[in-house]
Amino acid sequence: MKQKRTLALLLTGVMTLSALAMTGCGGGTEETAEGGAASGEQVIIYSNADDEAVEAMKATLDANGYANQYMFQTFGTSELGGKVLAEGTNIEADLITLSTFYVDSAQEQQNMFQDLNFTYKLLDGSEKTYCAPITSQEGAIIVNTEMLAENNLPMPTCLKDLTNPVYKDMISVTDIKSSSTAWLLIQALVSEYGEEGAKEVLTGIYENAxxxxESSGSAPLKKVRAGEVAIGFGLRQQAVADKAEGLPIDYVDPTEGNFSLTESVAVVDKGDATNPLAQEMAQCIIEKGRSELQKYYPNALYEGETTSSENASAYPKTFAEPLTVELLESHQALSESCK
Known part of the structure; x- marks a missing residue:
């Protein structure tokens, strides 16, 4: 489970204490890491990435001369997304890695990111001036093959199959209020069946679940691994890795589609106060870090990259509407109506 660091400011009528708290939040202490810059000079990186992605980015930065010149703080996706939208350029972070739909919405609402000072080419031609994707994650049905056999359950082929009463209490899914992993499932349902049809299918899935x-995007996979349930919906690449390690895990590409979400890096525009190393580190992560990131998030994104055959999904699809915070909120409301 992702470690989260929460910095709390105690707002009281005592102005001295408030000022001291604000100073601490700003990261302006003069402590230095051995051989590194003062923390006030470090690039502050806020990220919603999983541990594997954070470690891959750290390894890349360290190997390219930036050791002790940055500090990562990790958050849940909705927590960091809300923070970015609320604080804009007043945010403490210099560099952000976050689900791209949050980055796009923040740029539209706050115009808070600098144009990147390097160029890149994506396989799908969706380049943007102010951010670049670091990972792509697809959804899939995940199954415990031993549990299916023990309980004489059929192998599902699509998401609609998961409404079959035979799967009662044998399914684990994520709540879209808590994790964007669930959005991959709901995008597939809405795209295939329309909103009303999606409600009908999702209601049946929730009844069986x-x-x-779950509140965590990784919880369904963990429950499938542990044999607590036979079927879950989660990130495809994690199931592929489990199967390769010999666990009784398999995956099914739902015929409704394998929808994906990307996470991107962006530099906060603080005018003259912008840390110049932030642009360098963003470029380093994209140009030097993708090979390491692809070990855990194998989908090819950039020209020159390829996706291995086992990691190539059968039904890759893109939602017809742009992914925005407003669309997410609409699908969250749809989900709530199905419970």
């Missing part, structure tokens, strides 16, 4: 509607 019962107590297994």
């Amino acid at each position: 019962g107590p297994h509607i």
Whole structure:
């Protein structure tokens, strides 16, 4: 489970204490890491990335001369997304890695990111001036093959199959209020069946999930691994890795589609106060870090990259509407109506 660091400011009527708290939040202490810059000079990186992605980015930065010149703080996706939208350029971070739909919405609402000072080419031609994707993650049905056999359950072929009463209490899914992983499932349902049809299917899935509607995007996979349930919906690449390691895990590409979400890096525009190393580190992560990131998030994104055959999904699809915070909120409301 991702470690989260929360910096709390105690707002009281005592102005001295408030000022001291604000100073601490700004990261302006003069402590230095051995051989590194003062923390006030470090690039502050806020990220919603999983541990594997954070470690890959750290390894890349360290190997390219930036050791001790940055500090990562990790958050949940909705937590960091809300923070970015609320604080804009007043945010403490110099560099952000975050789900791209949040970055896009923040740029539209706050115009808070600098144009990147390097260029790149994506396979799908969707380049943007102010951010560049670091990872792509697809959804899939994940199954415990031993549990299916023990309980004489059929192998599902699509998301609609998961409404079959035979799967009662044998399914684990994520709540879209808590994790964007669930959005991959809901995008597939809305795209295939329309909003009303999606409600009908999602209601059936939730009925079968019962107590297994999770707040963590990785919880369904963990429950499938542990044999607590037979079927889950989660990130495809994690199931591929489990199967390769010999676990009784398999994956099904739902015929409704394998939808994906990307996470991107962006530099906060603080005018003259912008840390110049932030642009350098963003470029380093994209140009030097993708090979390391692809070990855990194998989908090819950039020209010259390829996706291995086992990691190439059968039904890759893109949602017809642009992914925005407003669309997410609409699908969250749809999900709530199905419970």
